Amino acid sequence: MSSGRLTLKDITVAAPRPLPVLLLLDVSGSMAEDGKLAALNTAVRDMLHAFAQEQAGGAEIHVAVLAFSGREARVHVPLKPARDVKFEALDAKGHTPLGSVLTLTTRILDNRNLVPGRAYRPTVVLVSDGVPTDEWEAPLEGLLTSPRASKAVRLALAVGEDADLKVLTRFAGEDHVRRAAEARQLRRFFRFVTMSVTARSRSATPDQVVTLPDLGADDGFDDLDL
């Protein structure tokens, strides 16, 4: 509708509210073992594909992929609408600089140009199969005490038996951490996060708290009615 020559379209933003999802992916050398990296790449690709298909909801899902290995974390995919993401498979090598990726995450979430105030509460998903190899406690404290970044929904997946469950629990809280002992469970975790985020993007209350299911083999996860 117009009033004179001025229309509401002229004075409103042209983009839907973003629903940001940050994937913090451990691609240290150990992830190359036992098919973990292949399963991770497949799970992320499936997630991105599902997000890109999600057109009906009120929110627009935005995704960033932060990979951490070697000495420091890097932005593998900058935060952008999921439909615009061209995902290239991750390689695995080097150490597990968890502190570096947590610092990077806080920096992104605190940046109102990257994550505007009109965005829905971001989801941060941390996946790791090992023990941090850098100083991570201060960066974690920085994230958890940041007035803005601390409001993100935090989920974590410990991959394999060597993952440091205590660290991941400190990151996400006990109820939001699961362990995947096999590739199938890793894929289930990502499928759950995918369904949870897409459900939120369509919901009248997109900031409802996520409840993680058990990833056990016979837990009926595949039949969850979301």
Place this chain on the structure above:
Amino acid sequence: MTSTSERLRGDRAFGASVAGPAHVAADLANQDAWTWTRWRTNYGTVHCAVVCDGLGSRPHAREGARAGVRAAKRAARQWSRAPGAPVGLLVRLLEVLWRLEVAPLPADDCATTCLLALALPDGLEWRLILLALGDGLAAVDSPEGLRTLGGRAEEHFTNTTVGLGTPHHMNDWQVHDMKTSGQVRVLLLSDGIADDVPEHHVPDLLQWLTGLEDRPAAARGQALRRALRQWPVPGHSDDKTVVYLRIGGVEA
């Protein structure tokens, strides 16, 4: 504040509130509420506008927002009869009255944001008071320029706001207390609108609303509600509420 007999010239007040598409699709009622009212005091006619936006995650958000409007109006009316009283008392009174309004429901279940605009005649001037708790936006356009209040705090995302019924401090209330003369336009917006209108376009929104002023009331309300339902932002889902108030100069 001095007492004066005055005649208000050409004042206009209107507003509208519509349920957002997400609530419509979920068969949920609008969780915003608004009012505009005025009353006479011994120093002139006071104008009051309120917008409350119930927090969507709370089971009684709608009741909380409606209670917020009632409480703000009652508090403002009472407070306006004590010229010179600190604005802090208005805030405290509003908080207490809101809790009484929602009782016996738990306050946390009824959480709501609150925007209040109060225009009190003060001799040949207006004393304008804007209060904001939580997201949404209040704006006042006067001969002194455009001032805005509220907007989402830097640390917040959508739906992570503070409000009546959430833990907060008195200093979470944003307060703007000013004197002005001449014509004043006041705008209150729930976040369903405020988040989609960049601050540099607030004067344009005021201009757009000013363009509706002279329509008959029924046609104006219908046009405004239609515009809010046909909100041009892709994927918009929130309830939307706007209150517009223009008050003329005070004539002794």
